[in-house]
Amino acid sequence: MAGSELADRKCVPCHGGTPTVAEDEAKGLLAELDAWTIEDGKLARTFKFKDFVSAVDFVNRITPIAEEEGHHPDLEVGWGRVKVLLITHAIKGLSDNDFILAAKIDRLARG
Amino acid sequence: MAGSELADRKCVPCHGGTPTVAEDEAKGLLAELDAWTIEDGKLARTFKFKDFVSAVDFVNRITPIAEEEGHHPDLEVGWGRVKVLLITHAIKGLSDNDFILAAKIDRLARG
Numbered sequence: 001m002a003g004s005e006l007a008d009r010k011c012v013p014c015h016g017g018t019p020t021v022a023e024d025e026a027k028g029l030l031a032e033l034d035a036w037t038i039e040d041g042k043l044a045r046t047f048k049f050k051d052f053v054s055a056v057d058f059v060n061r062i063t064p065i066a067e068e069e070g071h072h073p074d075l076e077v078g079w080g081r082v083k084v085l086l087i088t089h090a091i092k093g094l095s096d097n098d099f100i101l102a103a104k105i106d107r108l109a110r111g
Numbered sequence: 112m113a114g115s116e117l118a119d120r121k122c123v124p125c126h127g128g129t130p131t132v133a134e135d136e137a138k139g140l141l142a143e144l145d146a147w148t149i150e151d152g153k154l155a156r157t158f159k160f161k162d163f164v165s166a167v168d169f170v171n172r173i174t175p176i177a178e179e180e181g182h183h184p185d186l187e188v189g190w191g192r193v194k195v196l197l198i199t200h201a202i203k204g205l206s207d208n209d210f211i212l213a214a215k216i217d218r219l220a221r222g
Contacts, residue, residue, distance in 0.1 A: 052174065052177060052178065052183045053174060053178065056170055056171065056174045059167060059170060059188065060167065060171070063163065063164060063167045066163060067163065067164065072163045072189070072190045074187070074188065074189045075186075075187070075188040075189070076185070076186070076187050076188075077170065077185065077186040077187075077188060078183070078185045078186070079183045
């Protein structure tokens with residue numbers, strides 16, 4: 001992964017043979033992200049907002065990025081918050097794609 | 112609740128003194144809804160869609176209803192699905208408002 005910003009990379013199509021990110025590598029990649037943790041094997045970050053509409057607006061700004069990458073997060077939306085959860089369902093684990101999408105969402109959140 | 116369609120009623124502002132719907136009454140109200148269950152004390156229904164964008168579109172159609180009612184659901188959004196969870200946080204339980212919003216979301220889903 002060295003030599004390129006995570007947020008500038010593109011997700012590659014996932015399939016059953018997509019490599020899982022090893023635990024050590026995951027720690028290194030987490031350090032490149034803003035405030036993500038790993039929860040139940042998923043990459044997770046909660047974003048706070050001033051109200052419900054602003055939270056849904058964030059969902060709408062994530063959507064075209066997810067579509068462009070062909071990689072889609074799980075989102076828990078409530079009043080003033082969006083929790084983003086990333087996992088590569090095809091391998092039931094974390095792949096580079098999850099970290100790439102997380103970095104792009106970080107960039108979006110930084111505005 | 113007799114004599115008026117749930118979906119035509121308006122949510123009333125919630126506060127700590129908002130009455131909790133009794134278990135028996137909840138069963139009766141559930142029967143007026145389309146396919147909701149009670150999960151961990153929340154009113155829950157999962158809606159299926161053909162892709163991620165259609166799921167987010169449903170979130171966008173729920174949002175103005177939630178805003179108008181001043182009562183907001185928790186939403187779990189993933190590829191092709193939106194799970195709607197309703198609870199009245201002020202009383203940590205179900206109030207009439209949850210059933211009213213559920214009925215309005217049913218009406219939305221029926222198109």
